[in-house]
Amino acid sequence: MTDRAFCAVRAGALTCVQDEGRHGHAHLGVPRSGALDLPASRVANRLVGNPPGAAVLETTLTGCAVRPRRAVTVAVTGAPCPVSVDGRPAAWGAPVRVPAGAVLEVGAAVLGVRSYVAFAGGIAVEPVLGSRSTDLLSGLGPAPLTDGAVLPLGHPAEHYARVDAAPAPGPPRELVLRMLPGPRADWFTQNAFAALATGRYRVSAASNRIGLRTEGPALERAVHGELPSEGMVWGAVQVPPDGRPVVFLADHPTTGGYPVVGVVAGADLAAAAQAAPGTPLRFVPVRHAVRTRQAP
Amino acid sequence: MRRVLPMRTLPVGDRALLVELDSGADAEALHAELLRRRAAGSLPPVREIVPAARTVLLDGLDDPAGLAALLPGWEVAAPRADTGAVVEIPVRYDGPDLAEVARAWGVSPEAAVRIHHAAEFRVAFCGFAPGFGYLTGLPERYGVPRRATPRTSVPAGSVALAGPYTGVYPRSSPGGWQLVGSTDAVLWDPEREPAALLAPGTRVRFVPRGGA
Known part of the structure; x- marks a missing residue:
């Protein structure tokens, strides 16, 4: 392999390759995948002069450490964390030059869950169905990082307008999610909507890239029938038989048989x-939300 | 024959739309019409069109409400059941649940095999895993329930029944369907073009091999 590559020194709890996802295959049962915090992965790419869809590393809670074989510019965004190069402190949220053979340590998240590590040139694993993303539901794309794994890097852009630092809001102490109308809202009672809005939920430790699971009161159903499988979207608030809402994230199944409130x-x-697990969570039902360009 | 389909359009946030129809056949007809219109360039840009049991999801729309207002007026052609190539899937009818399925149908296992391979199937929709198709085509009276306790691991290539559907597991996974047979056909291969052997609308026949 060329020396345009890095080696994983410490893989971390769950570190995977992500880009903007695998689109256009949902009708075949292929999840979209892609970075869960897309704004953060896009900023990381911008900081190193990559196009927004270049593949980056997404870490989970404990960070990771990698050793590039040749000097490369990197940037760490998303969940704030200590960053160091061969033991010397380096900047979070800014371009950092890592010399050949030096160890880039991305520490445990101080706040939040997922940090993003962009490398100038992007991670150049072979795309599967147009994307380099790891899909944890169906096993498409590269396997999650393991100690000693070597991943190839692409060629950095020769000329690019780089930013020096990017402001990023810290993760909130309370997660407030605006909830737009779902297809099966009428399967739930007014009590259920009241429960969603009163903030008695917490983010469950069973959450993953497939869904953000919750702990809290069971939502009261108005309709008790069974639902034939129907198409699902990122952000769908699906309510399984135990009544605790699950927010579908990027690796969600493309169809599901529980009602979406x-x-x-x-x-x-x-x-x-x-x-992070334990964060208080509240759903605020709204009719409309202001769209941003960063919305997936 | 073209006709206006009875349908309900349901909101799915501000970028998607779920269209609910009266039957699986109507959902297939609307799905085919959407693909025709997309190919002809007369559908607004949409990222995903996902058919399911009685619905079609359109995701990645700029103006879901605008499309929701137009859809109910469309004249939609009935799906043409007898066109397109047939994918033949060789099957050994050696599944551990074949006897139980035969009992549920009130026939011998040999007769159950004949009933299954005589039917012509269509992929109504995909889901559960990449390349997993929900195939319709068995007469309605041959519906079977899922197993009360799902298996923690179903081998890749298992041919299985649940409700009105037949499916083939593309890879080993947990599963609650009744296993009637197995195949060496590769349902899903991301290196292949197309990756999925079965896509919505594909016609399928199961061809018995030794072990039946």
Whole structure:
């Protein structure tokens, strides 16, 4: 392999390759995948001069450490964390030059869950169905990082307008998700909507890239029938038989058989991806939400 | 024959739309019409069109409400059941639940095999896993329930029944369907073009191999 590559020194709890996802295959049962905190992965790419859809590393809670074989510019965004190069402190949220053979340590998240590590040139694993993303539901794309794994890097752009630092809001202490109307809202009682809005939920430790699971009161159903499988979207608030709402994230199944009470506004999905287990959570039903260009 | 389909359009946030129809056949007809219109360039840009049991989801729309207002007036052609190539899937009818399925149908296992391979199937929709198709085509009276306790691991290539559907597991996974047979056909291969052997609308026949 060329020396345009890095080696994983410490893989971390769950570190995977992500880009903007695998689109256009949902009718075949292929999840979309892609970075859960897309605004953060796009900023990381911008900081190193990559196009927004270049593949980056997404870490989970404990960070990771990598050793590039040749000097490369990197940037760490998303969940704030200590960053160092061969033991010397380096900047978070800014371009950092890592010399050949030096170890880039991305520490445990101080706040939030997922940090993003962009490399100038992007991670150049072979795309599968147009995307380099790891899909944890169906196993498409590269396997999650393991200690000693070597991943190839692409060629950095020769000329690019780089930014020096990017402001990023810290993850909120309370997760407030605006919830737009869902297809099966009428399967739930007014009591259920009241429960969603009163903030008695917490983010469950069973959350993953497939869904943000919750702990709290069971939502009261108005309709008790069975639902034939129907198409699902990122942000769908699906209610399984135990009544605890699950917010579907990027690796969600393309169809599902439990009713969807609402859909989280696209602009709030990055915050959902950064809410650590135990974070208080509240759903605010709204009729409309202001769209942002960063909404997926 | 073209006709206006009875349908309900349901909101799915501000970027998607779920269209609910009276039957699976109507959902297939609307799905085919949507694909025709997209190919002809007369559908607003949409990222995903996902058919399911009685619905079609349109995701990645700029103006879901605008499309929701137009759809109910469309004249939609009935799906043409007898066109297109047939994918033949060789099957050994050696599944551990074949006897139970035969009992549920009130026939011998040999007769159950004949009933299953005589039917012509169509992929109504996909889901659960990449390349997993929900195939319709068995007469309605041959519906079977899922197993009370799902298996923690169903081998890849298992041919299985649940409700009105037949499916083939593309890879080993947990599953609650009744296993009637197995195949060596590769349902899903991301290196292949197309990756999925079965896509919505594909016609399918199961061809018995030794072990039946």
